[in-house]
Amino acid sequence: MNQAFDIAIVGAGIVGAQVAYQAHQRHPDWRVLLIDRSLVGGGVSHYSGGLDHPFGWSPEQKILASESLELYTRLKRDIPEAPFFDLPLYGITRAENSALMLSRFTKPGAHRADADELRRLTDTYTDLEIGDDRIAITGCRGGYGDPGGVCNAIVRRLRQNERIRVVEGTKVESIRSEDEDHLLSAADGREFRSRRLVIATGPWMLDGPGMEAMRAHDVRIKKIVAMHIEMTPTLESPILFFLDDDSYLLPVVHRGHWIFSFPSTHWDCIPTIDALTIAPDDRERARGILAKYSSKLVDMCTNGRVFCDAYTQSRLPVIAPLPGMQRASVAGACSGFGFRLAPAIARRALDLACAADA
């Protein structure tokens, strides 16, 4: 075993990659280990839609969203090759919910769409049914990132530094304390020593290192389905958020189609692609929501992507000290919001792992 790392991050998804990046930004002299049992960005993040919109369902989520917006702005400036796409953003909500929904935006400018703005929306969504009892909201932009591409852009930068070690294809099976350090035992028999530790293993945390912290927060695994709609978007195509249905249409410009994301009702899944399929009831649920707004899109909603994420009941992430260990934290249970909240989650997880340094 070589010299101890200053910090080890287990899991190189969107959360772990950003913990490693922020650790390096704060402490350029630190030796950083980023270790993943698969490829960088190859877990949940690989399947993610990557929607990022300035909105918080609760006051706590609003804080995480505002903080992430600021951190992503810096990341986009510092790593301009990272695949982020800025798009117009609209929401539709029942008139009686409009004041509440407007108050949930984290950027100024959200307002009821005027006639010109509505026309721009229906230029794209040509048979959109808003109805007399709903209004459209616009006024701040949203966007998305290609989550796998963002993870790899971050890690490609990190790899350029000789103090940072990226280890893929290496599963961490157990972690124990020795003296002041953490010893990570990998499935291939190697051990890695580190002074600080962050575990960011997504839905696999329920069954691996960090599981006690997740179980203490009643974390469960939920299926996520996003249907693909085969229409070609452009950089002017608006994201359309059906706020009362927690669903959205996202133009995925770099892949040349739309996705329609909606809440699934399948809980306690096993996080492996073999165990997860788009079931007939998923498809019917998606089509039922879309039918309220556009019959044309219902007919185009047949196939898509499926995976899962770890969820808490409050839909707030778990960022907590690792029980029984010093200078160690867990960050996960992103509850379907991990791409857009990852920078703030990473920052808090890093603060916890470094708390004893203060």
Ligand SMILES: Cc1cc2nc3c(=O)[nH]c(=O)nc-3n(C[C@H](O)[C@H](O)[C@H](O)COP(=O)(O)OP(=O)(O)OC[C@H]3O[C@@H](n4cnc5c(N)ncnc54)[C@H](O)[C@@H]3O)c2cc1C
């Ligand atoms: C279909 C779909 C659409 C989504 N759309 C959106 C969206 O539009 N916006 C949004 O914000 N969020 C979205 N999400 C949710 C978001 O993708 C997740 O919250 C986020 O990717 C979770 O990131 P993570 O880093 O916690 O987990 P992961 O990306 O899964 O990273 C965890 C990593 O840990 C590794 N690992 C696991 N166990 C070990 C071990 N023992 N040793 C070493 N490595 C290990 C895994 O290989 C993996 O790479 C979506 C999710 C899905 C499935």
